[in-house]
Amino acid sequence: MAQLELIIKNARNLPALPQVTSKLLNVFNDAKAQAKDVGKIIESDQSLATQLLKQVNSPFYGFPGRISNLHHAVVIMGFNAVKNLAVGFSMAKMSRKGGSAALSTEQFWEHSLGVGVGARSIGREIGYSCPEELLAAGLVHDVGKIILADNFPEEYEQVIREAEEREEEVCQAEQRILGASHDEVGEWFTRENRFPPVLTTCIKYHHMPSRYTSGEFTKAVKAIYVANQLCKLQGVGWKCGGICTGELESVCREVGLSDEAKEKVSENLKAEVDEAKEFFGITTAA
Numbered sequence: 001m002a003q004l005e006l007i008i009k010n011a012r013n014l015p016a017l018p019q020v021t022s023k024l025l026n027v028f029n030d031a032k033a034q035a036k037d038v039g040k041i042i043e044s045d046q047s048l049a050t051q052l053l054k055q056v057n058s059p060f061y062g063f064p065g066r067i068s069n070l071h072h073a074v075v076i077m078g079f080n081a082v083k084n085l086a087v088g089f090s091m092a093k094m095s096r097k098g099g100s101a102a103l104s105t106e107q108f109w110e111h112s113l114g115v116g117v118g119a120r121s122i123g124r125e126i127g128y129s130c131p132e133e134l135l136a137a138g139l140v141h142d143v144g145k146i147i148l149a150d151n152f153p154e155e156y157e158q159v160i161r162e163a164e165e166r167e168e169e170v171c172q173a174e175q176r177i178l179g180a181s182h183d184e185v186g187e188w189f190t191r192e193n194r195f196p197p198v199l200t201t202c203i204k205y206h207h208m209p210s211r212y213t214s215g216e217f218t219k220a221v222k223a224i225y226v227a228n229q230l231c232k233l234q235g236v237g238w239k240c241g242g243i244c245t246g247e248l249e250s251v252c253r254e255v256g257l258s259d260e261a262k263e264k265v266s267e268n269l270k271a272e273v274d275e276a277k278e279f280f281g282i283t284t285a286a
């Protein structure tokens with residue numbers, strides 16, 4: 001843990017949270033804030049408002065094309081869902097400081113989006129109460145990679161090179177070379193910025209779901225783990241380092257994802273990511 005503290009103390013190139021994310025987090029952490037305060041912030045950001053309404057108008061909720069305002073969206077999806085989704089979506093506008101070439105922004109978001117839509121599909125298959133929450137968690141799950149790459153560009157190039165050569169997971173190479181991994185750093189960053197607990201928890205445990213034992217977010221943590229592995233197996237987004245699928249079967253079982261459902265999620269992954277990329281305006285070289 002000492003190395004993590006050192007990294008954090010010396011981190012000068014922290015990503016800047018988009019203004020709208022900061023405003024949202026302030027309101028979410030203010031006990032006196034009301035849903036209408038959140039609505040006002042979201043409405044002040046046209047693209048965020050459009051993205052949220054598009055989600056709630058998806059066929060999944062059974063009201064396609066009929067929800068036209070945010071108040072109604074909160075009623076349909078629930079306040080927590082809108083809250084988490086707003087944070088996840090707004091993070092896609094996050095700007096990096098230092099912008100190390102070791103980690104391409106586009107490929108990073110493509111992977112994050114892949115994990116988000118994959119986890120959302122898993123959520124739908126297993127009857128998760130709010131699949132959109134998982135999309136949000138997928139969007140932010142690897143945020144620690146940006147912090148490590150932008151603060152230690154040379155070491156991070158080595159991390160990526162060695163993870164590829166040794167076919168190990170990136171977090172193992174990060175631990176070996178930097179002494180801390182992106183899940184730890186991401187958890188610290190989002191806790192500091194008072195992100196909703198479901199997001200912080202998914203970030204912390206997305207590589208080690210079995211270490212999360214306290215309950216409330218178990219399904220979310222496992223769905224993100226499975227989606228992350230499926231994206232790598234399917235070659236969706238940036239596949240860096242080796243694939244560690246040791247726990248995949250057992251985690252799928254624990255979360256209630258059958259083999260057929262897993263196949264279905266995997267098969268649809270590429271098409272869903274392409275659709276979502278367009279939606280978020282993310283472009284990557286083919």
Ligand SMILES: [Fe+2]
Nearest residue numbers: 141142182206
């Ligand atoms: Fe990760």
Ligand SMILES: [Fe+2]
Nearest residue numbers: 115141142228
């Ligand atoms: Fe990941």
